[in-house]
Amino acid sequence: MPQVPRDNRPDATLAFLADPYRFISKQCRAHGSDLFETRLMLRKTICMTGPKAARLFYDQSLFMRQGAMIGRIQKTLLGKGGVQGLDDEAHRHRKQMFMSLMTPERIEGLMATSGEEWQARACLWALRDEIVLYDELHELLTRAACAWAGVPLPEAQVRQRTHEITALFDAAGSVGLAHWRARWARKRADRWIENIVGQIRSGQIRPPEGSAASIIAEHRDLNGELLSPHVAAVEILNVIRPIVAVGVYITFVAHALHQFPECRRKLEAGDDTGYTELFVQEVRRFYPFFPAVAALVRGDFEWRGYRFPGRRRVILDLHGTNHDARTWDAPEVFQPERFREWDGSPFSFIPQGGGNHDVNHRCPGEWITIGLMKQAADVLARRIGYYVPEQDLQLDYSRLPALPRSRFIICRVREAASAPV
Ligand code: HEM
8 A cells, every 4th residue: 555655854833834825735746646644733644735635625424523623723713612623413503503694685784784884994094194904904894793793892892802803813823922812812702702692691682683693692502402601602703703804805805906907907897797706716716814624534544545544634735725736727827717617616616615515614604705805896996096005015925814914005095086876
């Protein structure tokens, strides 16, 4: 039986952290293989890339999630007890709770709320010399996410809660002090939402019917029990936090509008051809956000003659799969039109995970993400005018999440002369 190709470093954690988006695909290319084995945080790990590996990874008879999560990510980004660490029937049941929030009407409701926030912020930006777009998006999206989720956000708490929610994703991949700040933010955010859950259950707060806060606070697990206040808080934050994190993608939308002016011109001209959707999909494919996802092998099996031993940790390369030249022509070229030809495979384009939304761990927030990005593309290309001053727009690939170094500064914000009424 052939051996899974091995990386011969004693541990590759530092190499991974130095280039988290490209480490796996580069090593795979060096080994001439879709997979190789290394040690990450001293633990033996099989790293895989490409659509065939993605199809394998999402076979739930072979892989499980319980125990797969990297500790420091659980203690910051995700929290303990959430849907990400569940398997089988317990996972499907909890996942249905999230999927029930994603109806077209509910998503329209979020777009209306975020649209109002964009309008309010744009008026304030017009009064300032310049703004850092990424930073501004945190509060805009926190207000929209809490309002939509039915979580009360008193004006006096907006800044503090915005900082806490942002730290969960913006500092999750950091080391040192920033990581400890993210852990502290996780504790405070969990406590805040646990309190809200208690108030909903005691009738002190009545969130709108069908809102995330109402559905999750009242959700019952397979035994008919309410979720513990802590787990309910983690799941409500599993809705609010990623909505605020869409600000990373919106910053990339602004970046792409600036770097690829021919795309901007097509967006400015209007959207009769569905171009905005193609543009947003290409932003999700081209730019780095979530590098990889992890699972554990359930029990020994073989794939292409390679042995996968039970309990071995396996990591699937998301960014590299979105740049795999076997699927994507000229993957390093930004080309929205490529999505006219895309076959819709759930394993070749996986910025938010792959497989089936109801059954696999694929992100239930993809429609929201696409909606918020399209709305942002419309505002930035058609509704407001602005000037992009000289700045360092290079993407920092060693950061998690990667961002333009300047965080995208704009100035002279005004209503666009041609803004549609
Ligand atoms: C900001 C853009 C987003 C990115 C890059 C993103 C990415 C991802 C990724 C990579 C996964 C894991 C897939 C896997 O394990 O196989 C995931 C899962 C998840 N996402 Fe998102 N996501 C985003 C937005 C959202 C939004 C807007 C929501 C909800 C409103 C959301 C809620 C979730 C939940 C609850 C899960 C866990 C699903 C499960 O374990 O079954 N995400 N996301």
